[in-house]
Amino acid sequence: MTILVIAEHNNDALKTDTHKVVAAAAAIGGDIDVLVAGANCGAVAEQAAKLTGVSKVLVADNACYEHQLAENLGLLVADLGKGYSHILAAASTTGKNFLPRSAALLDVAQISDIIRVDSADTFARPFYAGNAIATVKSNDSIKVITVRTSAFDSVEETGSASVESIDNAQDAGISSYVRSELTVSERPELGSARVIISGGRGMQNGDNFKMLEEVADKLGAGVGASRAAVDAGFVPNDMQVGQTGKIVAPELYVAVGISGAIQHLAGMKDSKVIVAINKDPEAPIFQVADFGLEADLFEAIPELNSKL
Amino acid sequence: MKILVPIKRVVDYNVKVRVKSDNTDVDLSNLKMSINPFCEIAVEEAVRLKEAGVASEVIAVSIGEKACQEQIRTALALGADRGIQIETDAQPQPLAIAKMLAKVVDAEQPQIVLMGKQTIDGDNNQTGQMLAALTNMPQGTFASEVKVDGDKVEVTREVDGGLVTVALNLPAVITTDLRLNEPRYASLPNIMKAKRKPIAVQTPEELGVEISNSLDVLKVEEPAARSAGVMVESVDELIEKLRTTAKVI
Numbered sequence: 001m002t003i004l005v006i007a008e009h010n011n012d013a014l015k016t017d018t019h020k021v022v023a024a025a026a027a028i029g030g031d032i033d034v035l036v037a038g039a040n041c042g043a044v045a046e047q048a049a050k051l052t053g054v055s056k057v058l059v060a061d062n063a064c065y066e067h068q069l070a071e072n073l074g075l076l077v078a079d080l081g082k083g084y085s086h087i088l089a090a091a092s093t094t095g096k097n098f099l100p101r102s103a104a105l106l107d108v109a110q111i112s113d114i115i116r117v118d119s120a121d122t123f124a125r126p127f128y129a130g131n132a133i134a135t136v137k138s139n140d141s142i143k144v145i146t147v148r149t150s151a152f153d154s155v156e157e158t159g160s161a162s163v164e165s166i167d168n169a170q171d172a173g174i175s176s177y178v179r180s181e182l183t184v185s186e187r188p189e190l191g192s193a194r195v196i197i198s199g200g201r202g203m204q205n206g207d208n209f210k211m212l213e214e215v216a217d218k219l220g221a222g223v224g225a226s227r228a229a230v231d232a233g234f235v236p237n238d239m240q241v242g243q244t245g246k247i248v249a250p251e252l253y254v255a256v257g258i259s260g261a262i263q264h265l266a267g268m269k270d271s272k273v274i275v276a277i278n279k280d281p282e283a284p285i286f287q288v289a290d291f292g293l294e295a296d297l298f299e300a301i302p303e304l305n306s307k308l
Numbered sequence: 309m310k311i312l313v314p315i316k317r318v319v320d321y322n323v324k325v326r327v328k329s330d331n332t333d334v335d336l337s338n339l340k341m342s343i344n345p346f347c348e349i350a351v352e353e354a355v356r357l358k359e360a361g362v363a364s365e366v367i368a369v370s371i372g373e374k375a376c377q378e379q380i381r382t383a384l385a386l387g388a389d390r391g392i393q394i395e396t397d398a399q400p401q402p403l404a405i406a407k408m409l410a411k412v413v414d415a416e417q418p419q420i421v422l423m424g425k426q427t428i429d430g431d432n433n434q435t436g437q438m439l440a441a442l443t444n445m446p447q448g449t450f451a452s453e454v455k456v457d458g459d460k461v462e463v464t465r466e467v468d469g470g471l472v473t474v475a476l477n478l479p480a481v482i483t484t485d486l487r488l489n490e491p492r493y494a495s496l497p498n499i500m501k502a503k504r505k506p507i508a509v510q511t512p513e514e515l516g517v518e519i520s521n522s523l524d525v526l527k528v529e530e531p532a533a534r535s536a537g538v539m540v541e542s543v544d545e546l547i548e549k550l551r552t553t554a555k556v557i
């Protein structure tokens with residue numbers, strides 16, 4: 001039994017999502033190979049070789065993989081994946097994009113967003129916005145899986161796997177990259193932040209998020225948002241936490257001016273400690289909060305900032 | 309050009325489902341059912357492309373039990389021209405859905421398949437990508453903007469780090485994200501008109517697709533409940549609790 005893990009990276013650096021997917025692979029058991037597909041991604045391969053438990057790193061270094069286009073990556077992973085018992089990727093927007101394509105080409109199901117490994121063929125995954133957890137058994141010869149990274153702890157970097165180039169690049173030739181507008185932030189990414197402070201519609205506008213940023217900087221926190229805050233244009237889409245945004249599980253999650261709709265809870269209710277600050281005592285967010293503060297955020301947040 | 313819009317009947321997004329006491333599934337009896345919100349956004353986008361003169365016909369297709377005709381009617385009331393129902397009680401999984409949709413694509417030859425990025429019941433986020441693979445079409449997933457330009461379509465995608473724009477050869481599959489548009493409300497005259505629009509009914513057998521689900525659901529459980537928290541009276545007390553009780557700051 002050998003497991004293929006698809007690395008998540010930006011051609012320069014490996015993302016910690018990969019450390020977590022390797023942890024899920026280790027829970028399944030067997031040898032673990034990592035595929036790094038990108039362009040000029042040698043440094044990423046070196047990093048992947050250090051992941052504990054990995055025996056081999058395969059590098060597909062070709063211009064057609066530079067932007068992780070699903071059409072090209074899907075073909076590569078389906079082709080390479082034939083020789084494996086399991087193919088795993090992070091349930092990130094990259095993994096969700098190409099992996100179902102590979103599964104369909106292999107004529108097998110995909111198991112999305114696993115949060116637990118019970119055995120080599122049985123896994124747990126949430127559905128209905130996390131209001132139910134299904135234990136599913138796969139009868140496919142190749143198990144294609146995306147991993148909810150917030151549910152697994154990163155593996156260490158004590159390994160020294162071999163690195164091998166592979167050279168069967170196929171450009172499907174039906175799609176191309178045009179441009180990207182990526183958010184640059186000094187603060188930790190939501191996926192790896194130890195503390196997250198999120199704002200909702202109660203923040204009233206984008207400028208007011210500066211109040212949360214000041215608190216975040218004191219706590220070394222990432223800043224998130226509800227869908228309402230993103231839809232209203234207060235902050236960019238990549239800050240959305242929830243069923244259809246990012247799923248996070250930090251040590252501390254502070255929800256400010258967020259009511260606690262099921263779709264928002266789906267993205268943060270596995271956080272270790274939850275704090276809610278809301279002026280409405282009936283807000284459903286208080287039902288999942290370890291510590292609730294009924295207050296006007298425009299008073300509470302400046303006070304919190306000055307006292308930290 | 310034709311646009312095909314696959315839609316799913318799901319439990320309404322405002323409803324919190326409960327797990328059945330025998331842990332075999334969730335209990336959907338007597339719950340309000342609706343069109344999956346992402347599919348509704350897909351219908352809206354297709355109708356807007358038609359109104360802009362880019363598309364000539366919008367076809368809504370749903371796979372499921374007879375009742376999913378209600379959601380096809382919703383799509384028709386929003387402006388789709390005709391419907392196709394593929395009738396089955398078998399609850400097919402995404403790969404089987406994608407195989408049936410691929411047959412419909414074969415028959416209808418749409419230039420764009422516009423669908424939801426995710427169903428809010430299964431939370432799979434797979435079907436569009438699978439359909440694209442099976443039909444060898446490019447895909448623009450999690451779209452927040454769609455611009456058709458000649459024989460190509462530019463799709464801006466919502467990704468973890470921000471936004472990425474790709475150009476796809478037509479025909480292509482596009483899956484919608486929440487901010488692509490805000491669906492309209494169907495007007496009463498349009499609801500009445502929708503009643504006269506045709507819905508063709510087919511079966512998986514007629515399409516030549518055998519529904520074989522390779523995932524067995526062994527059990528369904530409630531997630532672990534969080535233990536009840538406390539209300540604090542002041543910011544000072546909150547800081548104190550976080551420092552000494554929870555030890556997280």
Ligand SMILES: Cc1cc2nc3c(=O)[nH]c(=O)nc-3n(C[C@H](O)[C@H](O)[C@H](O)COP(=O)(O)OP(=O)(O)OC[C@H]3O[C@@H](n4cnc5c(N)ncnc54)[C@H](O)[C@@H]3O)c2cc1C
Nearest residue numbers: 200201202226227228242243244245257259264279280297
């Ligand atoms: C298909 C679908 C997917 C969705 N996915 C997501 C998702 O991924 N993530 C997500 O977050 N939502 C998602 N939603 C939306 C979700 O249903 C809610 O609409 C949204 O979470 C509400 O955001 P909110 O809590 O910021 O706004 P509201 O519900 O409007 O709540 C604002 C809160 O702020 C409080 N407030 C206002 N002023 C103050 C003040 N001065 N001081 C203190 N408190 C104040 C109010 O009391 C209120 O509780 C989705 C919806 C659908 C249909």
Ligand SMILES: Nc1ncnc2c1ncn2[C@@H]1O[C@H](COP(=O)(O)O)[C@@H](O)[C@H]1O
Nearest residue numbers: 314315371423424426427432433434435
């Ligand atoms: N039974 C179905 N009938 C028609 N379309 C479907 C069906 N199930 C899923 N889809 C389409 O596939 C999208 C993604 O679904 P999923 O992969 O299940 O999350 C949905 O938003 C629909 O557009």
